[in-house]
Amino acid sequence: MAMISDAPVLQQTSEPAEGAAMRSRLSRYARPVLGVLLPLTLALGWEIAVWSGWSNGRLVPPPSRVLATIAELVRSGELVRHITATLWRVGLGFAFGVIAGTLLGAVSGYWSLARRLLDPTVQALRAIPSLAWVPLFILWLGIFETSKIALIAVGVFFPVYLGVMGAILSVDRKIVEVGRTFRLSGPAMIRRILLPAVLPAYVVSLRVGLGLGWMFVVAAELIGASEGLGYLLLDGQQLGKPAQILAAIVIFAVLGKLTDWLIEVAAAPFLRWQDAFGRARGA
Amino acid sequence: MLALDRVSKTYPNGVEALARFSAEIRQGEIIAIIGGSGCGKSTLLRAVAGLDRASSGCVTLDDETISSPHAKIGIIFQEPRLLPWLSVADNIGFGLADLPATERREKVARALERVGLADKAQAWPRELSGGQAQRVAIARALVPRPEVLLLDEPFSALDAFTRRDLQDHLLDLWADTRPTLILVTHDVDEAVVLADRVLVMRPRPGRLFDQIEINLGRPRDRNSPLFENFKRSVLTSLDRSLDRSVPDRDATQGPGQAMWW
Numbered sequence: 072m073a074m075i076s077d078a079p080v081l082q083q084t085s086e087p088a089e090g091a092a093m094r095s096r097l098s099r100y101a102r103p104v105l106g107v108l109l110p111l112t113l114a115l116g117w118e119i120a121v122w123s124g125w126s127n128g129r130l131v132p133p134p135s136r137v138l139a140t141i142a143e144l145v146r147s148g149e150l151v152r153h154i155t156a157t158l159w160r161v162g163l164g165f166a167f168g169v170i171a172g173t174l175l176g177a178v179s180g181y182w183s184l185a186r187r188l189l190d191p192t193v194q195a196l197r198a199i200p201s202l203a204w205v206p207l208f209i210l211w212l213g214i215f216e217t218s219k220i221a222l223i224a225v226g227v228f229f230p231v232y233l234g235v236m237g238a239i240l241s242v243d244r245k246i247v248e249v250g251r252t253f254r255l256s257g258p259a260m261i262r263r264i265l266l267p268a269v270l271p272a273y274v275v276s277l278r279v280g281l282g283l284g285w286m287f288v289v290a291a292e293l294i295g296a297s298e299g300l301g302y303l304l305l306d307g308q309q310l311g312k313p314a315q316i317l318a319a320i321v322i323f324a325v326l327g328k329l330t331d332w333l334i335e336v337a338a339a340p341f342l343r344w345q346d347a348f349g350r351a352r353g354a
Numbered sequence: 355m356l357a358l359d360r361v362s363k364t365y366p367n368g369v370e371a372l373a374r375f376s377a378e379i380r381q382g383e384i385i386a387i388i389g390g391s392g393c394g395k396s397t398l399l400r401a402v403a404g405l406d407r408a409s410s411g412c413v414t415l416d417d418e419t420i421s422s423p424h425a426k427i428g429i430i431f432q433e434p435r436l437l438p439w440l441s442v443a444d445n446i447g448f449g450l451a452d453l454p455a456t457e458r459r460e461k462v463a464r465a466l467e468r469v470g471l472a473d474k475a476q477a478w479p480r481e482l483s484g485g486q487a488q489r490v491a492i493a494r495a496l497v498p499r500p501e502v503l504l505l506d507e508p509f510s511a512l513d514a515f516t517r518r519d520l521q522d523h524l525l526d527l528w529a530d531t532r533p534t535l536i537l538v539t540h541d542v543d544e545a546v547v548l549a550d551r552v553l554v555m556r557p558r559p560g561r562l563f564d565q566i567e568i569n570l571g572r573p574r575d576r577n578s579p580l581f582e583n584f585k586r587s588v589l590t591s592l593d594r595s596l597d598r599s600v601p602d603r604d605a606t607q608g609p610g611q612a613m614w615w
């Protein structure tokens with residue numbers, strides 16, 4: 072969920088290029104430090120509060136206990152099992168969602184006839200809260216992996232579809248005209264003009280899609296699973312182990328941020344030309 | 355030779371942007387097209403470039419009818435329209451994709467040198483000033499060696515100083531291969547500095563109103579009395595073109611042709 076609100080930052084980070092040398096040095100070190108100041112202080116404060124006996128920390132366990140829970144899960148090998156299960160689901164659901172979203176989005180963006188045929192239906196489906204599909208998916212696909220992956224794929228599909236279609240539709244006509252004056256063939260126009268032009272928006276839509284993928288994997292695993300981070304959450308609730316719930320939440324956050332960062336890093340070499348990358352990040 | 359034969363364009367919304375525009379342009383000639391806003395200059399240029407089809411009439415280059423973009427015709431727009439994801443060098447080489455890499459690199463390097471941007475080869479377009487970006491656009495259009503280069507108000511977004519600089523630079527580049535230049539402008543000074551012949555258009559519908567030969571040697575001195583004279587005659591013609599009470603001179607027809615009717 073954090074990733075969803077994160078995505079637009081991608082476009083806002085562009086700073087005025089000049090005179091930012093000093094500021095960029097400052098921001099490269101100071102900004103992350105400033106960012107963790109608040110959570111760190113709160114965690115430390117809570118730790119001290121529990122430690123000094125102001126609170127028993129039963130419902131809100133202190134950070135040390137959450138860390139201890141994580142360490143215990145790691146030692147028993149449980150954590151790897153749960154993380155693998157969750158990553159596998161998110162990975163597959165994301166892959167299917169991205170493939171479908173990209174294909175249909177590209178078709179809708181490129182051919183106006185396809186858009187007229189397809190887009191109203193997709194928009195109507197989008198209006199359905201995705202969790203409403205759950206009962207149907209379980210009926211159709213069973214309660215095991217397939218229905219979970221389908222649910223995640225549905226969540227990923229819509230932002231990717233919209234992103235790809237919107238990006239193609241908003242490609243600057245003037246730049247397409249440059250391609251025409253150099254007599255590019257259809258495939259060359261796609262490869263040399265359209266693809267590079269839509270890439271930035273595509274990366275944003277992938278990141279938004281991934282954020283939704285993480286959101287939906289929680290939903291899917293809460294509904295019924297015998298392993299996975301979502302199962303850890305549910306298990307912690309049923310057995311009254313708040314430290315385990317918080318541990319799962321922390322791991323969700325770390326994994327979400329990590330996978331989002333992976334996309335960013337993988338895309339960065341192709342987006343160096345953009346203002347938002349390169350300079351502002353001081354890569 | 356580039357021949358425009360009664361080129362007309364009516365847009366789907368019914369605007370008659372261009373009506374029976376005829377002209378014959380020698381290889382290597384520099385033509386300036388001048389006229390009030392909305393008199394069909396861009397429409398004309400796009401028809402010559404093959405970007406839009408004329409509603410009637412035709413454009414021929416050495417007896418070949420132009421109906422789509424042609425290898426021998428290049429165009430430069432008011433905005434540089436560089437591809438932001440390509441380096442300056444790759445932008446200049448954009449139209450050379452069919453050449454082997456080494457040959458392409460050589461040509462690009464020479465063009466970069468020629469437009470004075472050799473040190474910017476690996477820069478991104480966003481790092482260029484407006485004038486530099488337009489230089490890259492000029493290099494990109496010239497590097498495939500077009501026989502005809504069309505320019506649609508290429509310098510109008512630049513400041514006066516940069517504009518003069520680029521005008522001189524354009525002439526300099528033109529002298530290398532002497533392509534036909536057709537330059538749309540609304541700057542009388544620019545027209546007289548660059549052109550062998552100025553075509554004055556008038557609006558609604560866009561049509562040819564007058565032609566003025568600029569019989570001045572090069573390089574031209576912008577401050578000479580003769581230069582001022584030519585400027586004055588272009589200005590006068592431009593004023594008359596906008597004055598509705600002045601009838602068409604019908605510059606589209608040669609002197610003898612009128613006798614036909």
Ligand SMILES: Nc1ncnc2c1ncn2[C@@H]1O[C@H](COP(=O)(O)OP(=O)(O)O)[C@@H](O)[C@H]1O
Nearest residue numbers: 365367369371390391392393394395396397398
């Ligand atoms: N794509 C278009 N659709 C409809 N009308 C157009 C279009 N492009 C230009 N026009 C109209 O055609 C006339 C000539 O336009 P244009 O050739 O751009 O003029 P200029 O370049 O001389 O300013 C104008 O009245 C303009 O509004």
Ligand SMILES: [Mg+2]
Nearest residue numbers: 395396397506
């Ligand atoms: Mg125009």
